[in-house]
Every structure is written in structure tokens, then in C-alpha cells.
Amino acid sequence: xxxxxxxxxxLIAVFTVLISIGVLTVLSQSNNSCIIEKKITLKMNNESLxxxxxxxxxxxxxxxxxxxxxxDAIHNDYLYEVNVPIDYEDCLTDCRKGIAIGxxxxxxxxxxxxxxxxxxxxxxxxxxxxxxxxxxxxxxKLQYYKWDLNNGVINIYPIIGVNERYRDLLKxxxxxxxxxxxxxxxxxxxxxxxxxIFKLPEVKEFLKTKNLFFSGSRIFSPNLRIGLKENLMFxxxxxxxxxxxxxxxxxxxxxxxxxxxxxxxxxEFVEIDI
Numbered sequence: 001x002x003x004x005x006x007x008x009x010x011l012i013a014v015f016t017v018l019i020s021i022g023v024l025t026v027l028s029q030s031n032n033s034c035i036i037e038k039k040i041t042l043k044m045n046n047e048s049l050x051x052x053x054x055x056x057x058x059x060x061x062x063x064x065x066x067x068x069x070x071x072d073a074i075h076n077d078y079l080y081e082v083n084v085p086i087d088y089e090d091c092l093t094d095c096r097k098g099i100a101i102g103x104x105x106x107x108x109x110x111x112x113x114x115x116x117x118x119x120x121x122x123x124x125x126x127x128x129x130x131x132x133x134x135x136x137x138x139x140x141k142l143q144y145y146k147w148d149l150n151n152g153v154i155n156i157y158p159i160i161g162v163n164e165r166y167r168d169l170l171k172x173x174x175x176x177x178x179x180x181x182x183x184x185x186x187x188x189x190x191x192x193x194x195x196x197i198f199k200l201p202e203v204k205e206f207l208k209t210k211n212l213f214f215s216g217s218r219i220f221s222p223n224l225r226i227g228l229k230e231n232l233m234f235x236x237x238x239x240x241x242x243x244x245x246x247x248x249x250x251x252x253x254x255x256x257x258x259x260x261x262x263x264x265x266x267x268e269f270v271e272i273d274i
Contacts, residue, residue: 032149036132045123050080050115063247068257069144069158077120082273083190083223083252085112091222110222151244165210170240172202179232187227190250194274215259215269
């Protein structure tokens with residue numbers, strides 16, 4: 001009798017797990033469908049990819065991760081803002097608080113960046129089209145890329161001109177990543193995320209082994225002032241999965257590309273902007 005009860009409990013537990021997996025799968029598929037079926041209206045002629053992505057991120061809350069092709073490493077025409085725009089008045093208020101406590105000179109503007117392009121101009125004219133068709137059109141114009149959806153983030157990655165070291169970097173396993181609120185419950189700014197990623201022992205070891213360097217420099221954006229409203233805690237996942245999960249929380253996007261500091265130098269610098 002006891003054996004039968006144990007077997008019954010075991011079967012119930014297994015059944016519960018299977019149901020949970022099924023529910024999660026259905027929810028995930030439903031979420032993916034909601035994202036790629038978003039209706040998009042864009043009319044932009046001879047524009048930069050950065051300004052097109054700005055519309056998708058700001059107007060439609062589309063999160064985008066971009067891995068650069070080696071064929072595009074010679075220019076910066078595919079840069080874009082990787083954080084959602086901060087409200088202009090909020091930016092000024094935060095800036096003035098920084099001045100008051102002597103932590104921020106507030107010399108930089110709270111105006112949003114405008115992305116200009118020298119050569120890689122893109123035109124797109126869609127009205128009430130689903131996101132997947134819009135992405136198909138954008139990727140076709142970019143030439144070397146494909147896209148897919150991972151953890152709620154659109155990943156655009158090269159199929160021609162793959163930098164194998166960068167691809168391997170995205171595949172490294174991260175044991176733990178955490179960015180926590182302090183004891184006062186104060187938030188970290190999104191600017192700190194990248195710092196913590198490059199402190200990870202797995203990332204540092206990979207860069208050393210592959211003779212890659214992290215530049216440390218970044219173009220100022222007022223959106224780096226945005227505070228994270230929750231702890232970031234992840235374990236046992238690849239770097240790409242980590243970037244996607246963080247982006248799913250903070251929104252915006254991430255970029256993996258060759259730094260312009262590599263040009264004409266003896267070392268190759270890699271950039272991860274997030």
C-alpha cells in the first residue's frame with residue numbers, strides 16, 4: 001500500500017512538472033507571437049540604421065541585439081542607442097542633483113543622440129506591417145545578416161563575415177552575474193552593466209586567451225543615467241543569453257562590434273555596448 005502511495009505521489013509530481021513545462025512553453029510561444037506580430041508603421045528615406053532602430057525601440061518597445069559582421073567593421077554606420085530614451089526633464093533634474101552633491105559636472109547635454117551615416121543609408125516604407133516582415137526587409141538591406149528572437153530580444157547576427165572569436169565570446173558560459181541594489185535600496189544606473197560584464201572572470205580569461213582587449217571608452221548618452229529598478233541575478237548561461245536577459249529587463253538593446261580603437265593599432269579592441 002505504501003509503495004503504491006509513493007508511486008502515486010511520484011506520478012503526480014512528474015505530471016505537475018510536465019504541465020508546468022507545457023504552460024511555460026505555451027506562454028513563451030504566445031509572447032514570441034505577440035512580439036513578431038506587432039504592427040509597425042515606418043516611413044524613413046536614406047536614414048541611418050541607428051535612427052530606424054530608435055523608432056522601433058522607442059515607439060514599439062522592440063529590444064534589439066546586434067552582432068557585427070567583419071565586413072561592417074570598417075565603419076560605424078550601424079551604431080544605435082542601446083538604452084530607452086530618458087525623459088528630458090528627468091535628465092535635467094538628475095543632472096542638477098549630481099551638481100548639488102559634487103558628483104556630476106552636468107557638462108553634457110540631455111538631448112538624444114542623432115545617428116548620421118556616411119554610406120550605409122537605408123530606406124523603409126511600411127504601414128501597419130507585422131514586425132517580422134519589417135525585420136526581413138531591414139536585414140535584406142543590411143546584406144550579411146539574419147535575425148531571430150531569443151528571450152524576448154530580436155537578435156541580428158552575421159551569416160557572412162562571421163568573426164569567429166566574437167561568436168565564441170558570445171558562447172562562453174557565465175557562472176554568475178549579479179548587479180544588486182545597495183543597502184539603501186538605491187538603483188544602479190544602466191551604465192554600470194557593461195562595467196560588471198567586463199569584470200566577469202570568464203570574460204577576462206577569454207579576452208586574454210584570444211588576445212582581445214576591452215577599450216573601456218564609450219560615447220556619452222544621457223540614457224546611461226537611467227536607474228535599474230530591480231536586482232540583476234543570473235547564473236549558468238552563455239554571454240549571449242546574459243545580454244538578452246539583461247536587455248529584456250532594461251529594454252533597448254546591445255551591440256557587439258570591433259572598436260574603432262583597433263584601426264591602425266597593434267591590438268584588436270572589442271566593444272560590448274549595453
